[in-house]
Amino acid sequence: MARKKTWLGINKDTYERTNLKGGTYKWKYDVEYVGNKYHGNSIMAAIALTQLKRLDIDNAYRKQIASWYEKGFELYGDKIKLMRIPQNCDSSRHLFQILVDERDEGILALNNQEIYPGVHYIDNTVYSMYSYADGTCPTARYISDHVISLPMHLRLTYEDVETVISAVINFVNRK
Template sequence: MSIQLFVPTFRVEECLEEIRECLEKGWTGLGFKTVQFEDEWKKYTGLKNAHFLNSATVGLSLALKILKMENEWNDGDEVITTPLTFVSTNHAIVYENLQPVFADVDDSLCLDPADVEKKITSKTKAVLFVGLGGNVGQYSKIVELCQKNGLKLILDAAHMAGTRVNSEIPGKEADVVVYSFQAVKNLPTADSGMICFKEQKNDEICRKLSWLGINKDTFARSGEKGAYKWKYDVEYVGYKYHGNSIMAGIGLVQLKYLDQDNAYRRQLAEWYDEQFKLFPDKLRIISVTEGCEASRHLYIIEVDNRDELLHDLNEFEIYPGVHYRDNTEYRMYSYAKGTCPNSLYLSERILSLPMHLRMTKEDVDFICEKVIACLTSKIL
């Protein structure tokens, strides 16, 4: 049987009960479940605000739009970001006519504070930090840099649902945090996300912008007896970005198990570590920052001849992935090619091994055996 990179696990009966309630009430859109999920997410994270959206990508777009609008940034102002991320991170900057400035990554695959500092100019307005794989890298130093230079901080926490640092959910120090609940994330729905602004006024603007600029959503305009108040104002040219109650219902179930699921992911990572640490000359484990209890969305190793290893593992029906290709290798970001040498070097050497809740120790053992055999050129 093949071992896939990602296979999401849903508590099917519990999810169906949540969906059934939506269908029986006849309310599947923005409304009672999205509000409930937002409230539960705030309790879980300790963040002051949370707004449920249809994806993390639109969350990043709204984050930048609102920060730009409220702080009077100009078109062409700069946001320092990472080249080692899913392309939606950097597209969101471009959506708002801002300029992505790429800083290099360190060995954790997260932004290198030393290079970030070098890239700060008079046009720099914000830093966008990605917690790759659920790790925090040198995030605390990025926070200090932003505070020192008066920059806004956006935390792309797409991989970080459940990550803790010294027992605390990170993000309270950021101006905005964006989570992903896409289909294969640690808290999977079909697709959705959450945006958490530090400032309540920004949360209020976000709620309007995500519902076409309307100043009262449909749920808020419906009374206890179902009376529909049709009169409202439209304050912005907004978007149809809000989440729906079906996705929120699934999210409510998945949230109950998030810490338990992440604990098992960390167990899988420990099993990988136990075997791979015996071969430091053949591969490097991308380790988690000390003090970080990572979500472990990814388990990444660095190897020579990555593409050859990937092909060899496919022959054994093991299907790893790559997170990610250096974004400056893409045509639209090629203006920055050569500015982040460590990112380019690592992006050609990193491999994400299967990491999901349906895996067993036997699966990990099998993968490790084949990885090590391929790297040591043993005949199988």
């Protein structure tokens, strides 16, 4: 119980949501009650302070990766919706998210090619704690059911991004 309370009330921590054999991240979990967020410690803070020196360089590379994804998907707007960043916003682009039909099948198809996307947004009314409000947020539910966070880390190469783009396009064009 104490462990769940320190993890936002989520019933599984990151390690419990990982398939250790295949490395597949299992994003499905439940929020059973209100919890708190107690994540950091002094070691993490020390590492973060040293990484601040690289923030501008790292953010620039994330923006480059995002532009590769955007260019790769630009002809597929009818099947792959991009989560756009507002023009007046300077985002770090730590996530690159798309909306596709049959999201869960898409994640499995990518996993079969050793590509491991994530789901970083789930409509709160899906969780048992907020189930009383089910159906009250149709736009949030639509996004929750269709969003995929594509790989977005600093070790991605142009070729890696091209591989992800091809896999997503192959999935949406499979029929």
